[in-house]
Amino acid sequence: xxxxxxxxxxxxxxxxxxxxxxxxxxxxxxxxxxxxxxxxxxxxxxxxxxxxxxxxxxxxxxxxxxxxxxxxxxxxxxxxxxxxxxxxxxxxxxxxxxxxxxxxxxxxxxxxxxxxxxxxxxxxxxxxxxxxxxxxxxxxxxxxxxxxxxxxxxxxxxxxxxxxxxxxxxxxxxxxxxxxxxxxxxxxxxxxxxxxxxxxxxxxxxxxxxxxxxxxxxxxxxxxxxxxxxxxxxxxxxxxxxxxxxxxxxxxxxxxxxxxxxxxxxxxxxxxxxxxxxxxxxxxxxxxxxxxxxxxxxxxxxxxxxxxxxxxxxxxxxxxxxxxxxxxxxxxxxxxxxxxxxxxxxxxxxxxxxxxxxxxxxxxxxxxxxxxxxxxxxxxxxxxxxxxxxxxxxxxxxxxxxxxxxxxxxxxxxxxxxxxxxxxxxxxxxxxxxxxxxxxxxxxxxxxxxxxxxxxxxxxxxxxxxxxxxxxxxxxxxxxxxxxxxxxxxxxxxxxxxxxxxxxxxxxxxxxxxxxxxxxxxxxxxxxxxxxxxxxxxxxxxxxxxxxxxxxxxxxxxxxxxxxxxxxxxxxxxxxxxxxxxxxxxx
Amino acid sequence: xxxxxxxxxxxxxxxxxxxxxxxxxxxxxxxxxxxxxxxxxxxxxxxxxxxxxxxxxxxxxxxxxxxxxxxxxxxxxxxxxxxxxxxxxxxxxxxxxxxxxxxxxxxxxxxxxxxxxxxxxxxxxxxxxxxxxxxxxxxxxxxxxxxxxxxxxxxxxxxxxxxxxxxxxxxxxxxxxxxxxxxxxxxxxxxxxxxxxxxxxxxxxxxxxxxxxxxxxxxxxxxxxxxxxxxxxxxxxxxxxxxxxxxxxxxxxxxxxxxxxxxxxxxxxxxxxxxxxxxxxxxxxxxxxxxxxxxxxxxxxxxxxxxxxxxxxxxxxxxxxxxxxxxxxxxxxxxxxxxxxxxxxxxxxxxxxxxxxxxxxxxxxxxxxxxxxxxxxxxxxx
Numbered sequence: 001x002x003x004x005x006x007x008x009x010x011x012x013x014x015x016x017x018x019x020x021x022x023x024x025x026x027x028x029x030x031x032x033x034x035x036x037x038x039x040x041x042x043x044x045x046x047x048x049x050x051x052x053x054x055x056x057x058x059x060x061x062x063x064x065x066x067x068x069x070x071x072x073x074x075x076x077x078x079x080x081x082x083x084x085x086x087x088x089x090x091x092x093x094x095x096x097x098x099x100x101x102x103x104x105x106x107x108x109x110x111x112x113x114x115x116x117x118x119x120x121x122x123x124x125x126x127x128x129x130x131x132x133x134x135x136x137x138x139x140x141x142x143x144x145x146x147x148x149x150x151x152x153x154x155x156x157x158x159x160x161x162x163x164x165x166x167x168x169x170x171x172x173x174x175x176x177x178x179x180x181x182x183x184x185x186x187x188x189x190x191x192x193x194x195x196x197x198x199x200x201x202x203x204x205x206x207x208x209x210x211x212x213x214x215x216x217x218x219x220x221x222x223x224x225x226x227x228x229x230x231x232x233x234x235x236x237x238x239x240x241x242x243x244x245x246x247x248x249x250x251x252x253x254x255x256x257x258x259x260x261x262x263x264x265x266x267x268x269x270x271x272x273x274x275x276x277x278x279x280x281x282x283x284x285x286x287x288x289x290x291x292x293x294x295x296x297x298x299x300x301x302x303x304x305x306x307x308x309x310x311x312x313x314x315x316x317x318x319x320x321x322x323x324x325x326x327x328x329x330x331x332x333x334x335x336x337x338x339x340x341x342x343x344x345x346x347x348x349x350x351x352x353x354x355x356x357x358x359x360x361x362x363x364x365x366x367x368x369x370x371x372x373x374x375x376x377x378x379x380x381x382x383x384x385x386x387x388x389x390x391x392x393x394x395x396x397x398x399x400x401x402x403x404x405x406x407x408x409x410x411x412x413x414x415x416x417x418x419x420x421x422x423x424x425x426x427x428x429x430x431x432x433x434x435x436x437x438x439x440x441x442x443x444x445x446x447x448x449x450x451x452x453x454x455x456x457x458x459x460x461x462x463x464x465x466x467x468x469x470x471x472x473x474x475x476x477x478x479x480x481x482x483x484x485x486x487x488x489x490x491x492x493x494x495x496x497x498x499x500x501x502x503x504x505x506x507x508x509x510x511x512x513x514x515x516x517x518x519x520x521x522x523x524x525x526x527x528x529x530x531x532x533x534x535x536x537x538x539x540x541x542x543x544x545x546x547x548x549x550x551x552x553x554x555x556x557x558x559x560x561x562x563x564x565x566x567x568x569x570x571x572x573x574x575x576x577x578x579x580x581x582x583x584x585x586x587x
Numbered sequence: 588x589x590x591x592x593x594x595x596x597x598x599x600x601x602x603x604x605x606x607x608x609x610x611x612x613x614x615x616x617x618x619x620x621x622x623x624x625x626x627x628x629x630x631x632x633x634x635x636x637x638x639x640x641x642x643x644x645x646x647x648x649x650x651x652x653x654x655x656x657x658x659x660x661x662x663x664x665x666x667x668x669x670x671x672x673x674x675x676x677x678x679x680x681x682x683x684x685x686x687x688x689x690x691x692x693x694x695x696x697x698x699x700x701x702x703x704x705x706x707x708x709x710x711x712x713x714x715x716x717x718x719x720x721x722x723x724x725x726x727x728x729x730x731x732x733x734x735x736x737x738x739x740x741x742x743x744x745x746x747x748x749x750x751x752x753x754x755x756x757x758x759x760x761x762x763x764x765x766x767x768x769x770x771x772x773x774x775x776x777x778x779x780x781x782x783x784x785x786x787x788x789x790x791x792x793x794x795x796x797x798x799x800x801x802x803x804x805x806x807x808x809x810x811x812x813x814x815x816x817x818x819x820x821x822x823x824x825x826x827x828x829x830x831x832x833x834x835x836x837x838x839x840x841x842x843x844x845x846x847x848x849x850x851x852x853x854x855x856x857x858x859x860x861x862x863x864x865x866x867x868x869x870x871x872x873x874x875x876x877x878x879x880x881x882x883x884x885x886x887x888x889x890x891x892x893x894x895x896x897x898x899x900x901x902x903x904x905x906x907x908x909x910x911x912x913x914x915x916x917x918x919x920x921x922x923x924x925x926x927x928x929x930x931x932x933x934x935x936x937x938x939x940x941x942x943x944x945x946x947x948x949x950x951x952x953x954x955x956x957x958x959x960x961x962x963x964x965x966x967x968x969x
Binding site for chain 2: 063065091098101109110158
């Protein structure tokens with residue numbers, strides 16, 4: 001760590017330890033955290049769920065007391081002088097405390113009262129804030145009626161009613177659509193630039209590191225590094241490569257490369273794959289590209305994510321995934337589409353959650369539904385599962401009508417929800433037992449499948465552990481295992497990777513790819529734009545409609561004019577949404 | 588926790604924060620139909636139910652009357668039953684049918700005049716056979732008493748008419764004090780006010796504080812310069828007003844709809860209600876500080892305060908006839924003291940020997956619960 005003048009330090013943590021008891025287990029949330037945040041900078045705190053980010057935030061604002069060690073915010077002891085810290089530091093918790101039954105204006109008034117903003121200064125400040133956040137038009141609207149992104153912006157505005165010297169933001173962009181995410185970052189950048197604010201922001205999105213002056217990486221309660229994003233990626237120079245092979249599915253390239261010795265990380269990118277090697281690894285084209293017809297290898301610019309993966313990999317023992325493709329799923333209904341959605345509508349009162357959606361998914365295809373909260377993804381999902389009847393239109397799943405033969409359709413599909421739907425008080429084995437009986441498995445087959453699940457997902461060492469005590473990555477594995485017990489032909493995944501660390505996410509996608517290779521049809525919703533690259537085809541949804549449909553590359557191209565460079569999936573997404581809003585405003 | 592000197596801790600700031608919190612709470616109350624319903628609609632429903640529906644008096648009780656050998660004499664006796672406002676006699680020809688009527692709950696008692704009724708009457712006594720359905724012990728006892736009364740009155744009447752004499756050992760001249768009409772409603776309605784206020788004070792407060800924890804608003808609130816007393820007062824004041832409103836509405840209904848007399852002073856009523864409300868609110872706050880979860884807080888408020896207030900406060904069941912152990916428990920229930928005060932203020936007047944000790948008990952409980960709430964809440968999570 002480079003020494004910093006005391007006057008320039010806004011947050012300083014020294015050897016901070018904190019443990020919680022969760023049931024019988026002792027969770028060591030923070031283990032000897034040392035960090036510094038500087039004045040006038042954006043300091044990012046990046047780490048997966050459960051790495052200790054929120055615990056640290058709460059300690060800085062004085063809501064939690066460290067077991068040992070000290071934390072200072074703006075030179076004040078956060079533990080002993082909490083009220084003084086709270087008077088000068090603005091804190092936006094993960095679920096910001098907006099009163100949903102109060103209007104935008106009333107929320108602002110309340111926080112102005114609580115922060116002691118003089119009456120005379122309020123009008124001007126509110127105007128500034130509502131202008132900055134684009135909330136001006138909604139001042140009379142109940143906070144509960146705002147979209148997820150709007151809520152976060154209002155939360156930020158409430159935190160800023162009395163301009164704080166230091167702003168703490170705990171995962172402000174979680175559950176927010178890409179457009180609002182970008183707008184939130186623009187606001188933060190402006191606050192730092194114009195008002196000289198210091199910002200300490202936590203996130204689990206690696207791409208947000210680029211917005212930060214300095215990034216603190218935290219994992220399992222330990223700080224792994226604190227530097228500028230450039231320093232992290234510079235360390236990886238010469239270790240990143242792109243592999244392209246015309247005519248080969250990018251997913252197949254990625255799957256192949258991931259198994260090569262010396263490859264640290266391989267992800268799908270555009271029409272090819274991006275590879276990061278271990279230290280000192282030099283790709284040997286002949287070996288690396290064997291079996292990939294006409295493949296090319298080119299060096300790539302390093303990025304922050306590479307360094308992050310490198311750090312996590314060196315700590316976590318690599319998880320070997322046995323190739324799960326032991327037996328292909330029998331093809332029961334020819335070459336026709338497995339999922340057919342034709343002009344489907346779903347209305348709640350006079351609100352159309354889904355209006356006129358049409359798409360088809362072929363056997364063995366990975367199909368993605370991308371969209372912000374409220375775009376109609378979950379409603380479409382529920383209709384396909386037969387959990388919600390469609391108001392109009394035709395839905396066929398595995399050859400049967402999802403409206404009339406929901407039960408038959410359900411036997412052929414596996415479903416994994418965002419919340420993982422596990423019984424926390426049951427052990428891993430008990431969960432598997434329960435789900436196998438729920439799917440009607442009995443006798444030898446049941447025993448076989450449970451053994452398969454324990455073995456395939458490396459769950460055997462935890463078979464008797466309570467599933468509530470598992471880490472998020474293991475919960476995700478167990479949930480996927482439960483959804484696959486009855487060997488479904490179709491797999492529905494609702495935000496399967498939300499909150500899971502990047503390593504677990506990569507492993508998860510490798511499994512999904514292997515399943516697709518076996519002939520399983522996969523329908524997945526996600527808000528991680530880069531994960532869209534793993535899909536064979538995808539649909540971008542907004543306000544109940546499909547804005548773009550096709551292979552990732554076609555979707556990206558459809559968002560820009562001919563001749564323009566291919567945008568990232570996130571850029572494409574935002575452009576499509578803006579175009580849609582524009583066309584709606586003009587009509 | 589000590590406040591630093593460089594902090595703007597002036598009275599004006601504190602007042603601004605408190606006012607903001609109170610106003611916010613009122614806006615939430617206004618927008619949430621369920622809290623309005625608990626505060627104003629539920630009392631009306633409970634009062635109507637108990638005022639009109641539930642009565643501890645036995646009136647117009649259906650009884651089966653079997654007369655084995657009808658005569659002028661039996662007619663004269665049964666006439667007494669017909670005239671009595673306590674009974675609704677059904678005349679049945681045989682004992683078997685009467686028994687069936689009782690089994691089918693069409694009659695609460697059987698009165699049988701055997702064939703030798705007239706004959707025995709001439710010899711001085713006229714025994715009647717009475718079978719009581721004892722399932723509802725309370726009503727059963729009342730019916731037995733009333734029947735005996737009718738019978739005794741008839742004997743005396745008969746004796747006077749025939750010039751003979753019946754030895755009635757003691758002539759009782761009754762005068763009922765305090766509830767001279769002996770209407771159970773006059774006794775139930777004041778007690779009910781205590782129950783209603785327990786509900787508003789404890790249940791609402793327990794729920795709204797837990798709601799702040801559940802929705803994550805508490806974390807944001809705690810991270811502002813607002814101090815704990817301000818946050819607690821921000822809850823106490825609005826729900827005190829709501830509870831007081833509910834109480835005034837209930838008192839108005841008691842006085843003008845149910846015509847319960849108010850023999851004591853309105854001031855005594857107001858003073859004791861204030862103390863009770865503070866105790867109830869304090870208990871509600873305490874519950875939600877401990878539980879932080881709306882479901883648990885709601886259960887705890889109902890099981891821990893509302894039900895005991897219903898059963899153990901003396902509102903329905905006489906405390907002095909409870910076993911010593913249960914009687915001991917009643918001392919822990921704030922409603923007990925308030926019910927005693929209410930029944931006294933409404934039906935008897937300002938009886939100092941009741942008002943003062945019970946008032947002190949309420950005061951102690953209010954201080955205890957509010958003090959504990961203050962002590963147990965910190966500006967910390969976890």
